[in-house]
Amino acid sequence: MKERSIDSLISRLRIRVKEQNLKNTSQRELIMAAMYKHKGHFTPEEILAFAQKEEGGKNIGIATVYRALNFFEKEGFVVSISFGADGKKYELNIKEHHDHMICTECGKIIEFESDEIEKLQEAEAAKKDFVIKDHAMQIYGICKDCQKTNKGKN
Amino acid sequence: MKERSIDSLISRLRIRVKEQNLKNTSQRELIMAAMYKHKGHFTPEEILAFAQKEEGGKNIGIATVYRALNFFEKEGFVVSISFGADGKKYELNIKEHHDHMICTECGKIIEFESDEIEKLQEAEAAKKDFVIKDHAMQIYGICKDCQKTNKGKN
DNA sequence: CTTGATGCAAAATATTTGCATGCTC
DNA sequence: GAGCATGCAAATATTTTGCATCAAG
Numbered sequence: 522m523k524e525r526s527i528d529s530l531i532s533r534l535r536i537r538v539k540e541q542n543l544k545n546t547s548q549r550e551l552i553m554a555a556m557y558k559h560k561g562h563f564t565p566e567e568i569l570a571f572a573q574k575e576e577g578g579k580n581i582g583i584a585t586v587y588r589a590l591n592f593f594e595k596e597g598f599v600v601s602i603s604f605g606a607d608g609k610k611y612e613l614n615i616k617e618h619h620d621h622m623i624c625t626e627c628g629k630i631i632e633f634e635s636d637e638i639e640k641l642q643e644a645e646a647a648k649k650d651f652v653i654k655d656h657a658m659q660i661y662g663i664c665k666d667c668q669k670t671n672k673g674k675n
Numbered sequence: 676m677k678e679r680s681i682d683s684l685i686s687r688l689r690i691r692v693k694e695q696n697l698k699n700t701s702q703r704e705l706i707m708a709a710m711y712k713h714k715g716h717f718t719p720e721e722i723l724a725f726a727q728k729e730e731g732g733k734n735i736g737i738a739t740v741y742r743a744l745n746f747f748e749k750e751g752f753v754v755s756i757s758f759g760a761d762g763k764k765y766e767l768n769i770k771e772h773h774d775h776m777i778c779t780e781c782g783k784i785i786e787f788e789s790d791e792i793e794k795l796q797e798a799e800a801a802k803k804d805f806v807i808k809d810h811a812m813q814i815y816g817i818c819k820d821c822q823k824t825n826k827g828k829n
Numbered sequence: 830c831t832t833g834a835t836g837c838a839a840a841a842t843a844t845t846t847g848c849a850t851g852c853t854c
Numbered sequence: 855g856a857g858c859a860t861g862c863a864a865a866t867a868t869t870t871t872g873c874a875t876c877a878a879g
Contacts, residue, residue, distance in 0.1 A: 650819040658812040665804040
């Protein structure tokens, strides 16, 4: 499971910004750095809180987080995942593979990877002349722990 | 690609309702029937509009749609998918497989299925002692049409 | 200096909830 | 009849936007 370093992420960010004749800002980089530190799936509000704890991030506003996340998502730095009542959550896209099992009882997210599935995805995409930029897979079900506690259901 | 009939869906709904000592209502059934007719991915507002066009659905409220969708999702009748700025969309879960390719340029959703991926998902879940109830897979990228129109990008 | 980005607050959306009343069972 | 579900409106929550100002290039 190869991961990118924060440095390579930031430099990729700067490249993408430059390519589009936009301006680089410390806020956007702080938001990315904050997401890098707190690996996982978070709401924009949570990401804001993390970013504000970063050096120099005291007064970042929520609007900036939304703007940054939308940009990151468009550029493929971030993926969003939504499940049930939990709303939309964002995660830095730093892993080679990107798949989740989500427990519908407790909301726990288990990550996994499969090269075989990856290859089959590429094969399916090729059939439809579709160029893959990113992918996400969610398996919904009952995790090990909840199977124990939740016998009589269904 | 086997699909359930609307009748089997409604009867499954009634069973789930009864099991939980809830009460069956025409609204919930109308919402399900409306989703069945308009196969695809829709926002709660869109689903409301469809349901209101159903016989006897004139004055269904948006709150009822949200309540129904939350119930349907909890019970596995419906899956939600969220991508980029498009917000959360719901789809009746009537197909055996449930996978999507989403074009990040035009938002088009291409459906596909793969038994092999299905089997691998089961294998992965087994490794983690996870009981699959449902699954969803999204491949993000550029569709055939947008590849033509959009040469110079990236 | 030009123009994109930010922070703030307001606006627009989306989603949930309280409550009186209607319907199932 | 008892109690869940509904519709409506109000309350929240979420996300976007306008605008004055800041700051990158």
